[in-house]
Amino acid sequence: MNKEQVKGRVVELKGKAKEAVGVLLDDNSLQVEGNVQKNLGKLEAGFGDLKQELKNKL
Structure with missing residues (x-):
């Protein structure tokens, strides 16, 4: 695994958590923020x- 894979998956998990907290707290802005963060991850x-x-093929 490279840095981008690890960092991306960490960001994705943080976004999922933030989105879930937004659902629990009925906070739409937190849900949207979490969704954006998840997708960026x-x-x-x-x-x-x-x-x-690509590295493996070369």
């Missing part, structure tokens, strides 16, 4: 996955 992890895959 997925994007970064996906970039890391792609980078690792």
Whole structure:
């Protein structure tokens, strides 16, 4: 695993947690913030996955 994969998955988990807290507290802004953070984490992890895959093929 590379840094982008690890960091992306951590950010994704934080976003999921923030989104869940927003649902529990009925806080729409916290839900949206968590959703955005979750998706940014997925994007970064996906970039890391792609980078690792390219490295493995070369």
